Amino acid sequence: xxxxxxxxxxxxxxxxxxxxxxxxxxxxxxTAGAQPVSPAETLLFETDHLAKxxxxxxxxxxxxxxxxxxxxxDSVELEVTRSKGQVHxxxxxxxxxxxxxxxxxxxxxxxxxxxxxxxxxxxxMKRLTGGSATYFRKRIRMALANSAQVTPQRITxxxxxxxxxxxxxxxxxxxxxxARFENYVxxxxxxVFSDGVxxxxxxxxxxxxxxxxxxxxxxxxxxxxxxxxxxxxxGTGKAESGAAVSAAGTPAAPGATQPGAAPGAPVPPQIPAIxxxxxxxxxxxxxx
Numbered sequence: 001x002x003x004x005x006x007x008x009x010x011x012x013x014x015x016x017x018x019x020x021x022x023x024x025x026x027x028x029x030x031t032a033g034a035q036p037v038s039p040a041e042t043l044l045f046e047t048d049h050l051a052k053x054x055x056x057x058x059x060x061x062x063x064x065x066x067x068x069x070x071x072x073x074d075s076v077e078l079e080v081t082r083s084k085g086q087v088h089x090x091x092x093x094x095x096x097x098x099x100x101x102x103x104x105x106x107x108x109x110x111x112x113x114x115x116x117x118x119x120x121x122x123x124x125m126k127r128l129t130g131g132s133a134t135y136f137r138k139r140i141r142m143a144l145a146n147s148a149q150v151t152p153q154r155i156t157x158x159x160x161x162x163x164x165x166x167x168x169x170x171x172x173x174x175x176x177x178x179a180r181f182e183n184y185v186x187x188x189x190x191x192v193f194s195d196g197v198x199x200x201x202x203x204x205x206x207x208x209x210x211x212x213x214x215x216x217x218x219x220x221x222x223x224x225x226x227x228x229x230x231x232x233x234x235g236t237g238k239a240e241s242g243a244a245v246s247a248a249g250t251p252a253a254p255g256a257t258q259p260g261a262a263p264g265a266p267v268p269p270q271i272p273a274i275x276x277x278x279x280x281x282x283x284x285x286x287x288x
Contacts, residue, residue: 035145038144038145038146039148039150040148040169043150043165043167043191045110048110049109049111049200050087050199051109053199055286056080056283056285057287058198058199059281059282060075061279062075062278063276064275066274067272067273068273074094075092076091076113077092078091078111079091079092079287080108086106087107088106089104089105089108090104093116102115113204113278117278118137118140122140124276136171139175140169140171142171147170148167148169149167150165151165152166153165153192153194155192155197157197163195164192164196165192165194166190167192167193170186170189171187172185173185183208183210186210187206190207202280205276205278206274208272208274210272210274
């Protein structure tokens with residue numbers, strides 16, 4: 001397969017391709033000798049995750065833990081319906097001020113939740129670093145093409161153990177421009193897919209791998225399960241490797257001092273420790 005994918009994340013009904021792969025722009029040469037699509041790219045972008053999907057609403061829990069800004073839990077919902085042999089998908093990604101608007105997708109194949117998470121992540125990287133969204137897309141896509149690790153992954157879904165696959169990348173580890181994003185150079189992305197869960201996508205997570213650098217702050221439990229998980233509480237399902245953990249702490253208020261420091265002494269700049277995890281928690285009846 002040449003590196004010019006058909007892009008199963010395309011939003012044909014919206015009149016534009018939302019394919020994350022093509023959004024990177026510069027990744028495809030268009031020549032006959034193009035490099036084959038990698039197993040990771042195939043799993044993320046070329047697999048029809050919704051082929052067996054019956055009308056339903058997939059409910060994902062999104063959790064952010066951070067020592068530099070407010071942590072939160074929120075929900076992501078994917079409404080899937082069928083009409084005339086085609087799958088129609090509507091994605092509600094987060095809520096309130098955090099909500100990201102994405103067009104409805106007619107004749108959907110790939111799970112749009114993946115695109116929603118990636119575009120959210122890229123927007124956050126741009127906000128936190130001042131870098132270019134196109135640049136971050138390119139680095140993620142290059143990592144998926146050239147250095148992704150694809151490994152077997154067992155997960156627990158609705159009380160049963162099912163087989164799946166995990167894809168892990170570190171897009172910025174070998175980035176020649178990493179000095180601009182030094183605190184993000186070890187950021188790891190993990191994608192967990194399984195044919196045993198509706199919609200194929202079970203979990204997506206990112207971690208800066210800075211948690212061991214002793215930067216105190218506010219965190220919340222990362223949900224990794226199914227059922228009605230309350231904000232800040234973990235569900236019952238889990239990925240058996242890289243399982244989520246929880247902790248608690250107190251954010252440093254603006255102008256606060258370190259324990260034992262002289263009154264009025266400023267808190268040194270925090271080394272960011274930010275984890276974001278999106279996990280399928282339940283399947284509900286379709287809204288329409």
